[in-house]
Amino acid sequence: MSKELDYLSRKVARGHLSRRDFLGRAAALGVTTVLANSLLSSAALAEGPVKGGTLKAGMQGGASTDSMDPATWQSQVPYKFGRQWGEQLVEIQADGTLNPKLATEWGSTPDAKVWTFKIRKGVQFHNGKEMTADDVVATMERHSDANSKSGALGVMKGIDNVKKDGDTVVFTLKEPNADLPFLMDDYHLMIQPNGGKDKPTAGIGTGPYKVVKDEPGVRHIGEKFASYWDGDKRGHADQIEIIVINDATARTSALQSGQVHMINRVEPKIVDLVKRVPGVTIQNVAGKGHYVFIAHCNTAPFNNNDLRLALKYAMNREDMVQKILRGYGSIGNDFPINKAYPLFSDDIEQRAYDPDKAAFHFKKSGHDGSVLLRTSDVAFPGAIDAAQLFQQSAAKAGIKIEVKREPGDGYWSEVWNKQPFSESYWGGRPTQDQMYSTAYLSTADWNDTRFFNEKFDKTLIAARGELDPAKRKQMYRDMSVTVRDEGGVIVPMFNDFIDATSAKVGGWVKDGNQEMSGGYALSRCWLMA
Amino acid sequence: MSGPVLKLVAQRIVMGLLLLLAVSVLIFAGTQILPGDVAQSILGQSATPEALANLRRDMGLNDPAYIRYLHWLGGILTGDLGTALSSGQDIATSLKGRLWNTLFLAFWAAVVSIPLAIALGLLAVRYRNGWVDKLISGLGLASTSLPEFFTGYLLIYFVAVRLQWFPSVSTVYDGMPLGERLSAIALPVTVLTLVVLAHMMRMTRAAILNVMQSAYIETAELKGLTPLQIITRHAFPNAIAPIVNVVMLNLAFLVVGVVVVEVIFVYPGMGQYLVDHVAKRDVPVVQACGLVFAAVYITLNIIADIVAIVSNPRLRHPK
Numbered sequence: 001m002s003k004e005l006d007y008l009s010r011k012v013a014r015g016h017l018s019r020r021d022f023l024g025r026a027a028a029l030g031v032t033t034v035l036a037n038s039l040l041s042s043a044a045l046a047e048g049p050v051k052g053g054t055l056k057a058g059m060q061g062g063a064s065t066d067s068m069d070p071a072t073w074q075s076q077v078p079y080k081f082g083r084q085w086g087e088q089l090v091e092i093q094a095d096g097t098l099n100p101k102l103a104t105e106w107g108s109t110p111d112a113k114v115w116t117f118k119i120r121k122g123v124q125f126h127n128g129k130e131m132t133a134d135d136v137v138a139t140m141e142r143h144s145d146a147n148s149k150s151g152a153l154g155v156m157k158g159i160d161n162v163k164k165d166g167d168t169v170v171f172t173l174k175e176p177n178a179d180l181p182f183l184m185d186d187y188h189l190m191i192q193p194n195g196g197k198d199k200p201t202a203g204i205g206t207g208p209y210k211v212v213k214d215e216p217g218v219r220h221i222g223e224k225f226a227s228y229w230d231g232d233k234r235g236h237a238d239q240i241e242i243i244v245i246n247d248a249t250a251r252t253s254a255l256q257s258g259q260v261h262m263i264n265r266v267e268p269k270i271v272d273l274v275k276r277v278p279g280v281t282i283q284n285v286a287g288k289g290h291y292v293f294i295a296h297c298n299t300a301p302f303n304n305n306d307l308r309l310a311l312k313y314a315m316n317r318e319d320m321v322q323k324i325l326r327g328y329g330s331i332g333n334d335f336p337i338n339k340a341y342p343l344f345s346d347d348i349e350q351r352a353y354d355p356d357k358a359a360f361h362f363k364k365s366g367h368d369g370s371v372l373l374r375t376s377d378v379a380f381p382g383a384i385d386a387a388q389l390f391q392q393s394a395a396k397a398g399i400k401i402e403v404k405r406e407p408g409d410g411y412w413s414e415v416w417n418k419q420p421f422s423e424s425y426w427g428g429r430p431t432q433d434q435m436y437s438t439a440y441l442s443t444a445d446w447n448d449t450r451f452f453n454e455k456f457d458k459t460l461i462a463a464r465g466e467l468d469p470a471k472r473k474q475m476y477r478d479m480s481v482t483v484r485d486e487g488g489v490i491v492p493m494f495n496d497f498i499d500a501t502s503a504k505v506g507g508w509v510k511d512g513n514q515e516m517s518g519g520y521a522l523s524r525c526w527l528m529a
Numbered sequence: 530m531s532g533p534v535l536k537l538v539a540q541r542i543v544m545g546l547l548l549l550l551a552v553s554v555l556i557f558a559g560t561q562i563l564p565g566d567v568a569q570s571i572l573g574q575s576a577t578p579e580a581l582a583n584l585r586r587d588m589g590l591n592d593p594a595y596i597r598y599l600h601w602l603g604g605i606l607t608g609d610l611g612t613a614l615s616s617g618q619d620i621a622t623s624l625k626g627r628l629w630n631t632l633f634l635a636f637w638a639a640v641v642s643i644p645l646a647i648a649l650g651l652l653a654v655r656y657r658n659g660w661v662d663k664l665i666s667g668l669g670l671a672s673t674s675l676p677e678f679f680t681g682y683l684l685i686y687f688v689a690v691r692l693q694w695f696p697s698v699s700t701v702y703d704g705m706p707l708g709e710r711l712s713a714i715a716l717p718v719t720v721l722t723l724v725v726l727a728h729m730m731r732m733t734r735a736a737i738l739n740v741m742q743s744a745y746i747e748t749a750e751l752k753g754l755t756p757l758q759i760i761t762r763h764a765f766p767n768a769i770a771p772i773v774n775v776v777m778l779n780l781a782f783l784v785v786g787v788v789v790v791e792v793i794f795v796y797p798g799m800g801q802y803l804v805d806h807v808a809k810r811d812v813p814v815v816q817a818c819g820l821v822f823a824a825v826y827i828t829l830n831i832i833a834d835i836v837a838i839v840s841n842p843r844l845r846h847p848k
Contacts, residue, residue, distance in 0.1 A: 246792065246795075253685045409808070
């Protein structure tokens with residue numbers, strides 16, 4: 001890159017040169033606007049955060065039914081707002097490692113059965129109370145209560161008890177788990193005063209922003225918390241606002257007209273159009289989320305592994321990534337893990353589209369007639385199109401797939417995890433253990449492929465307690481291969497998170513743990529002068 | 530007003546209340562046949578069987594339907610709409626804010642569209658079959674025929690994104706100054722006006738033209754009145770009943786039928802509120818919204834009836 005441009009971009013970051021002038025000079029030097037813009041944001045990052053202003057996000061995934069109680073969160077808006085006003089013990093960073101938040105350090109007994117977290121001192125809740133180990137214990141208690149409706153109940157299941165010991169909190173587990181610290185990043189586990197037992201919906205936490213307006217399904221406003229403990233790193237704008245904009249077109253135009261500074265979920269269909277809007281930057285990042293076709297391994301005709309293999313070979317993955325994700329994603333390999341996970345083995349042979357092999361296994365399975373696939377537009381964006389693509393690629397192998405379109409209303413209660421062959425998605429989990437325990441363990445509630453494999457279960461439990469990374473990696477490799485060759489899941493693609501920011505946003509970090517820069521966009525980013 | 534008018538009005542109101550009761554039964558029955566249940570919807574894909582069972586028990590979803598209906602009706606009669614199952618908020622409180630927003634939008638759309646429609650209708654009659662009439666009818670029909678989301682997106686693109694005159698996101702909130710509020714709703718009001726304009730305008734035109742065939746219009750013409758005087762003094766007052774009818778129908782549409790516009794412009798009204806709760810199977814809220822919508826519809830129709838009765842002496846003395 002030319003030195004002049006570099007120099008100019010730093011001048012803009014310091015406020016000595018206007019953006020318009022910079023872009024003009026860049027054009028004169030023969031640099032495209034897109035490149036010039038990206039140059040500017042990296043200069044801004046190097047220059048350091050700018051304080052002040054109101055940073056606004058237009059987001060999909062909010063409804064008037066949303067509540068402030070972290071236990072109930074499951075859609076994007078309450079959860080992403082929660083990441084700004086609440087904090088967990090730890091935080092998973094963009095590179096997949098853990099960053100201390102309300103816990104300063106942690107460690108376990110050699111058998112990974114008892115974990116001790118040292119709680120940070122001098123952290124204040126928004127109500128002025130000091131955060132203590134008691135609050136942490138109470139939070140864990142509230143989320144592990146079997147009567148609670150907490151989304152973290154599954155995470156808490158493996159914990160036998162949580163006790164305070166001075167300024168540390170001790171977790172005793174039912175079974176060893178080397179990944180426990182990762183589980184503490186769960187977005188439901190925001191530390192609340194007395195665990196939120198008094199008033200779960202109070203919206204009081206330790207985060208960089210305190211809640212000033214909460215209008216579910218309309219907007220959420222946070223104001224900078226003056227006594228925030230980590231103010232250098234987070235919470236640059238004076239005020240943040242999330243406006244709920246569920247309509248994709250409305251979201252894009254709000255960004256274009258400058259009413260918001262960032263939006264989530266730009267549809268792959270329109271990414272190329274949005275990219276051309278002056279000043280707008282597409283922020284896409286590979287994540288752990290993936291789209292799946294799930295067959296029940298215990299229901300005819302899918303109880304025959306040859307039929308499952310036939311379907312896997314009949315899937316044209318490259319085509320899916322190109323046509324459904326418009327290139328914003330990567331191909332899957334029929335197990336739910338990709339390189340975004342720690343301890344991923346990249347030497348597992350990639351399954352490719354092979355009509356001959358598909359036809360061979362289909363014939364070997366002895367199945368006669370068509371295969372019924374249920375889908376709906378809520379299964380994932382482009383699910384109907386994906387079903388039709390699959391129908392065509394399978395037809396070339398002589399496999400007839402009948403696509404049945406189900407209503408989106410009731411899809412998750414009546415079709416997914418009920419019907420033997422359907423489409424769905426997974427958002428990914430922080431660790432391989434979490435992903436496999438959630439959906440592939442025989443006893444998992446959401447074992448949506450009805451995958452019952454004793455050896456797999458044993459390896460999974462053993463890997464959980466294994467503290468040697470090399471051995472663990474090998475175990476996960478074995479499990480991945482088992483799911484790939486014997487499981488009921490077809491994973492054609494891993495989808496990118498696609499967000500977009502306006503020219504005013506500085507400090508965006510590519511973080512594939514979640515959309516909107518790992519969920520922290522509003523407190524990580526700042527408004528450029 | 531004399532005795533018979535009061536009696537007629539009282540009759541209408543009682544009929545309206547009975548109708549509302551019948552609607553309440555229908556709404557309740559309707560929400561019962563929806564697939565899935567609220568517990569499943571709240572917990573969504575991440576529902577475990579034990580969490581489901583706990584939630585169902587807590588929400589009293591295991592009671593028989595008629596008990597839940599009576600319980601609900603009793604609550605409404607005492608002004609208690611219950612609490613939303615999904616967020617635990619008081620329904621009456623959150624509904625009030627949304628209803629107010631919806632009425633605010635409907636009010637301004639009506640303020641713009643009704644006088645405009647009637648004036649255009651009168652103009653069309655004055656210059657009937659001429660180019661003015663054809664132009665008004667043509668444009669009116671065209672704007673009604675375009676789907677409202679399309680008109681909405683066009684306005685957003687040109688007025689909000691290109692010209693930046695008005696915001697594309699119409700979020701309004703408590704304590705927002707009136708000026709800002711009006712600027713925020715400028716685009717949705719324009720869309721709604723375009724949607725309802727032609728219907729009212731065409732009805733005004735047709736109703737007045739109908740009256741224009743009468744003998745007394747000919748008399749007025751012979752008296753030497755100008756065409757516009759004839760229309761405003763003699764034809765319009767006699768055509769009021771059908772016009773009010775269609776105006777009320779459109780007002781009702783502005784209150785209960787604007788979900789699409791609300792979604793496009795992100796306006797926090799009743800429609801979006803209802804849709805969110807239908808998706809969550811939040812039955813008490815859906816029922817409350819349904820009842821409010823029915824009440825609005827019935828009230829507006831009663832008003833249309835009463836205006837018709839008052840404006841037309843013949844209706845006061847049925848044979």
